[in-house]
Amino acid sequence: MRSRFEFFAVAQSLASHEDRFSLHRYKADEAYQVGKKGRPVQSYLDVEEVIAVAKETGAEAIHPGYGFLSERPELRDAAEAAGIVFVGPSSETLEIAGDKVQTRALAESLQVPIIAGSEELSSVDEAKAFAASCGYPVMVKAAHGGGGRGMRVVQSESELASAWDTARGEALSTFGRDEMFVEKYVSRPKHVEVQLLGDGTGNVVHLYERDCSVQRRHQKVIEYGPAFGLSDETRAMLHGYALELGRKLSLKAAATAEFLVDENENVYFIEINPRIQVEHTVTEEITGVDLVQSQLLISSGKTLPELGLEQSQISVRGSAIQCRITTENPSKDFMPDYGKLLAYRSASGFGIRLDAGSAFTGAVITPFYDSMLVKITARGTNVRDTARRMARALREFRIRGVNTNIAFLENLLSHEKFLDGSTRTSFLEEYPEVFETPRRRDRANRLLRFLAEVSINGHELMPGIERPKKVRELSAEDSPVLSSVSFRQEQAPVPAGWRNRFLDLGKEDFLKSVREEKSLLLTDTTLRDAHQSLLATRMRTADMLCVARPLALAAPELFSLEMWGGATFDVMLRFLREDPWERVAKLREAAPNILFQMLLRGANGVGYTSYPDNVIREFIKESHAAGIDIFRVFDSLNNPSRMKNAVEAVQKVGAIAEVCICYTGDVLREEAAAKAGEPSKFTLQYYTSLARELAEMGADIIAIKDMAGLLRPPAARVLVAALRDSVDLPIHLHSHDTAGVQSATYLEASEAGVDVVDCALSSMSGVTSQPSLEGIVSSLAGTERETGLSLEKLTPFSVYWEHVRSVYAPFESDLRSPTAEVYENEIPGGQYSNFRPQAESLGLGDRWHELKAAYAAVNELLGGIVKVTPSSKVVGDFALFLVANDLSIEDVRSRAETLDFPASVVSFFQGEIGTPHGGFPEPLRTAVLRGKERFTAPVS
Secondary structure: OHHHHHHOOOOEEEEOHHHOOOHHHHHOOEEEEOOOOOOOOHHHHOHHHHHHHHHHOOOOEEOOOOOOOOOOHHHHHHHHHOOOEEOOOOHHHHHHHOOHHHHHHHHHHOOOOEOOEOOOEOOHHHHHHHHHHHOOOEEEEEOOOOOOOOEEEEOOHHHHHHHHHHHHHHHHHHHOOOOEEEEEOOOOOEEEEEEEEEEOOOOEEEEEEEEEEEEEOOEEEEEEEOOOOOOHHHHHHHHHHHHHHHHHOOOEEEEEEEEEEOOOOOEEEEEEEOOOOOOHHHHHHHHOOOHHHHHHHHHOOOOOOOOOOOHHHOOOOOEEEEEEEEOEEHHHOOEEOOEEOOEEEOOOOOOEEEEEOOOOOOOEEOOOOOOEEEEEEEEEOOHHHHHHHHHHHHHHOEEEOOOOOHHHHHHHHHOHHHHOOOOOOOHHHHOHHHHOOOOOOOHHHHHHHHHHHHHHHOOOOOOOOOOOOOOOOOOHHHOHHHOOOOOOOOOOOOOOOHHHHHHHHOHHHHHHHHHHOOOOEEEEOHHHHHHHHHHOOOOOHHHHHHHHHHHHHHOOOOOEEEEEEOOHHHHHHHHHOOOHHHHHHHHHHHOOOOEEEEEEOHHHOOOOOOOOHHHHHHHHHHHHHHOOOEEEEOOOOOOOHHHHHHHHHHHHHOOEEEEEEEOOOOHHHHHHHHHOOOOOOOOHHHHHHHHHHHHHHOOOEEEEEEOOOOOOHHHHHHHHHHHHHHOOOOEEEEEOOOOOOHHHHHHHHHHHOOOEEEEEOHHHOOOOOOOEHHHHHHHHOOOOOOOOOOHHHHHHHHHHHHHHHHHOHHHOOOOOOOOOOHHHHOOOHHHHHHHHHHHHHOOOHHHHHHHHHHHHHHHHHOOOOOOOOOHHHHHHHHHHHHHHOOOOHHHHHHHHHHOOOOHHHHHHHOOEOEOOOOOOOHHHHHHHHHHHHHHHOOOO
């Protein structure tokens, strides 16, 4: 054992799924995954699994590094119980040093000066009481942890509650513990730390000190050693205090004692970190001592004298500076940047040391971990020579694809206040000029992008390379109706439409007129749901504005335009980089005569999680002011209580509350089952009772939301008639034409008395979209329910959308024709266009048919729930999880407690998206939630 361990024959590493392409995994002799996909931080915090992997692979020792479990005695205890050496201090040392309150008490007992501070506090009221006794400013700090996390400076009592909650939440998410304390804040100190090394037998040495005063958000940016700018007396005092603490702790391996030194060189101990630190390279360069190797040798049984590490033999040679190159933008409050490194070239040369994190061309920088790419350490004879050497090395770096802090570091290194040793923790606030960095020209990558652009899209100055055809604009030549209208800026007044009737009559009389209208009213969904279901909502506002005014002129008989809400926000902000509010304003100006309607996900608003009631109310208020007339409010599981707040807010602003009944299954089959005494859920009684409840809640219109296109023609006649008898409100039917029969469903619903149906212009209709608008217009021509719309006037718009659709072809789903499979898998049309690309991104594109089968199986497992966002996302994520992990439904039933389910699935079982009608097996919910606790609870 000793020989293998001592000479480090095999280096093993652990990596989470998210770290599978990281450098530390590739450089190890052996690498093993720890944890599961989707648990980037928890994977490294799972003591039980870390030990299990170590035992399975025959590891003799565990080095915890300088993060995650490095200060957790649980790992040391578990390793010791498994017969594995823990490279670090004893459990007792970790317990004391890992608790800042205990460490302060230890320092006080040794007469090491400390800042006035409290014991661990359990409430913000206790924090306020202590702060009042010592005076502001104070620092709220996590009792366990480090790295600047869980810390907030508080200048006054009014800031304390917010700082307490924020710091406590950060501590819990980072360290798994949320114990807090408060201490007096020392302004403008130097932050100096003393490196210690002990062998557990009473021998402790210091390896001099480092200055880490240049910080942002209490995290170190540049460290250097030795800490010039201090008197020899203060330096000796720091070393002495650190040694006393190390000896009292019977320190084994490496630790760092940290101090603040105020402007009068008064020293205050703040904490001791019983582990190696990021900046240990500074100490190694000025002392020549390999700290990590020393840790390993001490853990294998060596003493400091045996290693030649006695205080008289340790001296300082020259100066060293360490810079952390991170993927952050210093000019934007150090905002982290993520993405792929398109190019990476590092520096080299005499006196330059690189310790890489995940820095190589092609590396993907994820948001899961620290943003550090590489540590660079420079060594020289004095600090100015070292700073010049470091600056030269920084200039040699070429990193493309993400923002970095290199230019900012160059500014720091040339600043005279840094070079003369007078830096303090307030340095960056006092000298903001260091943030004024030149813009990088990035000439090579700009040239490559130009070549790629020309190769694919051509260039007007390069004959022989045709540019792709642009979307053809609708013009007067397309229709006599538009002959007097300029396509871009029409001056003709728009004729009155249903919105004018709403504004003139007031809501009550308007709704009565809708009920009394003989014609079947039509909503055009082309501007939202139609293209969402076909093109994953990627449509740009510019393409919509091309037809908005002509449509207002040619089709004022349209009841409404569905043109906003739902996934619109998410896609506009993330993919299109457009302002959703600007879209409403521009469309409203272009089409003032047609009602605008939007989709609102009840308590979820236009997001994917529940929002506070006041957020929903304010959003509705702003949306109505922007131009929205009808709010189509729904809850994915038909829970009225989750829609009530939104409905009340719509009523308050004077808009129209169109409240949805989400349809699923087959109502006729459910009716037959009920009559036969068999289990049934979604019966006529279910839908009619829900409609009456929604009417009492304040609904102005009842919408049947058939997201998967499951409402068959005979069922539509029966359902609409039953609803017609139950409530005296307009009924609006929305469906998707996945099976190709929903035009017949609309005609049957029309016969039964439905007031409004959703359609899309023909070139954007069919399959996962809505039925053809022109088809319904033509079918009802000459009948009592004739729509009043002109087929001749509508045709040019379909010509336009046909051209537009060709531009967005890459976002089309592969469903090119109707399929009756929808009656088996019940995948909503709005989800279909996203579900397959999602599968492709996970490498499951070739298992599409398995995914559809898994979707159906999951739906059955969950009790045949209504599937609309976000419940449809639950079923989709669940199905992807099964196929990706080769799991069956039986595996889920038998192993639920051991599986790390997707977050959306856990939220469903926790009831965070509402309560499903009917239900899944209760033992399944219990098992999943137990598993969730196992995967997320801190180790105790």
